[in-house]
Amino acid sequence: MGPFDRTDRLRWQAASLLAAAPVAAFAAAAGPAPPAAVQPQLARAEQAQALHARLLAGHSATATLEAWCAEHGLAAKARVRAVQVRDVQRDAPEEVRKALQVQADTPLRYRRVQLACGQRVLSEADNWYVPGLLTPAMNKVLDGSDEPFGRVVGPLGFQRQTLRDEAYWPPRGEGPKAVLLEVHALLRDRDRHPFSYVIESYLAQALP
Known part of the structure; x- marks a missing residue:
């Protein structure tokens, strides 16, 4: 690998780390994902709200x-x-x-x-x-x-x-x-x- 290729690779690695940092920070701030069992309940609650709205509007x-x-x-x-x-x-x-x-x-x-x-x-x-x-x-x-x-x-x-x-x-x-x-x-x-x-x-x- 020549000097020019090595420099380009180092620049690419640095840029990748900078790009990944905000994503990692956001994921850490957001906390762990809710348990899988919670998500179907949220979906059903949203469906209940949708049915409620449609019945009142109909x-x-x-x-x-x-x-x-x-x-x-x-x-x-x-x-x-x-x-x-x-x-x-x-x-x-x-x-x-x-x-x-x-x-x-x-x-x-x-x-x-x-x-x-x-x-x-x-x-x-x-x-x-x-x-x-x-x-x-x-x-x-x-x-x-x-x-x-x-x-x-x-x-x-x-x-x-x-x-x-x-x-x-x-x-x-x-x-x-x-x-x-x-x-x-x-x-x-x-x-x-x-x-x-x-x-x-x-x-x-x-x-x-």
């Missing part, structure tokens, strides 16, 4: 859940169905009648459902609604089928108003039915009449 929980199910491959066919829980009846609390702007003697119907996509139950919902503000055909479908409420009343051109919501991380409870998010929402028709009050609990099974 006009229909059914449509939002179907899109979510399709994007994350939660089922072979991304179609949400409402599995009715028929052996449960609950009187409407005073706050429900107040929000729906109806008198104590105004007939309300109650529907408890589990919204499922494939084999996963994504949410459970209690729904009190004013049958007099729906068409007879809509009431018939809601009484006798597992069609989601939002899909059935879609022709009303409704808008969804979130009254309050609360997120839980870690989820509230244990197992696949642990609750990620609880939402109280009011549905209004195109004339701004409130016709449905729903309390929704979104479950851990909704996460990929």
Whole structure:
């Protein structure tokens, strides 16, 4: 190796050390990487936040859940169905009648459902609604089928108003039915009449 080659090599080595120094200093300041077990939990927390934001921004929980199910491959066919829980009846609390702007003697119907996509139950919902503000055909479908409420009343051109919501991380409870998010929402028709009050609990099974 000639003098010129040796000088070039020494310059290259010095430049390499200078370039590596800031990287090493940054790595030392950053500290050790988090344990691998922590990273999946962070990813699930971020997914829960994303679902929360989309549900609050969407006009229909059914449509939002179907899109979510399709994007994350939660089922072979991304179609949400409402599995009715028929052996449960609950009187409407005073706050429900107040929000729906109806008198104590105004007939309300109650529907408890589990919204499922494939084999996963994504949410459970209690729904009190004013049958007099729906068409007879809509009431018939809601009484006798597992069609989601939002899909059935879609022709009303409704808008969804979130009254309050609360997120839980870690989820509230244990197992696949642990609750990620609880939402109280009011549905209004195109004339701004409130016709449905729903309390929704979104479950851990909704996460990929």
